[in-house]
Amino acid sequence: MKALIINCSPVRTGATATIAGIIDSEISTRYETESVSIDDFSFSFCKGCRSCHSTARCVMEDGSTELMSKIDLADIIICVSPSYWADIPGQFKAFIDRCTPWCNTHEPHATVRSGKKGYAVALRTGPNMPECERLIGSIEHFYGHLEIECCGHLGLTSIEYKEDVSPRAQEIRDFCSSI
Numbered sequence: 729m730k731a732l733i734i735n736c737s738p739v740r741t742g743a744t745a746t747i748a749g750i751i752d753s754e755i756s757t758r759y760e761t762e763s764v765s766i767d768d769f770s771f772s773f774c775k776g777c778r779s780c781h782s783t784a785r786c787v788m789e790d791g792s793t794e795l796m797s798k799i800d801l802a803d804i805i806i807c808v809s810p811s812y813w814a815d816i817p818g819q820f821k822a823f824i825d826r827c828t829p830w831c832n833t834h835e836p837h838a839t840v841r842s843g844k845k846g847y848a849v850a851l852r853t854g855p856n857m858p859e860c861e862r863l864i865g866s867i868e869h870f871y872g873h874l875e876i877e878c879c880g881h882l883g884l885t886s887i888e889y890k891e892d893v894s895p896r897a898q899e900i901r902d903f904c905s906s907i
């Protein structure tokens with residue numbers, strides 16, 4: 729079974745990447761893992777043209793198609809996202825917007841292979857969990873419209889830099905045991 733771990737931060741070596749790395753090494757004994765960063769992919773913003781509502785295809789072909797192909801190949805999807813202004817970073821949101829051809833609210837729509845399981849991890853610098861829950865809601869909303877089953881989530885508060893992650897490693901490993 730393949731697991732795709734997505735660092736949804738534009739920072740390739742920060743706290744989010746460190747958490748994604750812990751998850752990868754923890755579950756790699758049980759899954760064939762691949763880790764990517766949203767910053768590995770270059771794509772344009774959705775133009776809102778709604779062509780995909782009647783064609784199930786985007787009028788543009790770019791890195792968003794490449795990332796969606798990786799999601800399609802994976803059985804387990806784990807999105808790890810920091811809070812940027814109390815929501816997911818713009819780069820990740822821009823990718824989700826480009827997934828509208830796959831959104832199940834219109835017919836026809838493209839589909840990913842069925843049976844996928846999705847997990848959401850959110851982190852933030854501030855101390856309160858509701859902001860993490862808001863990000864988790866955004867990720868699970870995305871999974872829902874792709875018909876990826878939401879199987880678990882983790883919110884991590886009080887994390888700013890990658891150095892803040894190691895004291896939380898056990899919490900992250902415990903979460904991984906449910907994946």
Ligand SMILES: Cc1cc2nc3c(=O)[nH]c(=O)nc-3n(C[C@H](O)[C@H](O)[C@H](O)COP(=O)(O)O)c2cc1C
Nearest residue numbers: 737742743744810811812813814852853854887888
């Ligand atoms: C542009 C920007 C906006 C941020 N906004 C918030 C915020 O609204 N709430 C919060 O708790 N942390 C916020 N943070 C802090 C990040 O969530 C935190 O530092 C996280 O560890 C960043 O991970 P990264 O370096 O992997 O992107 C923000 C950081 C940046 C760069």
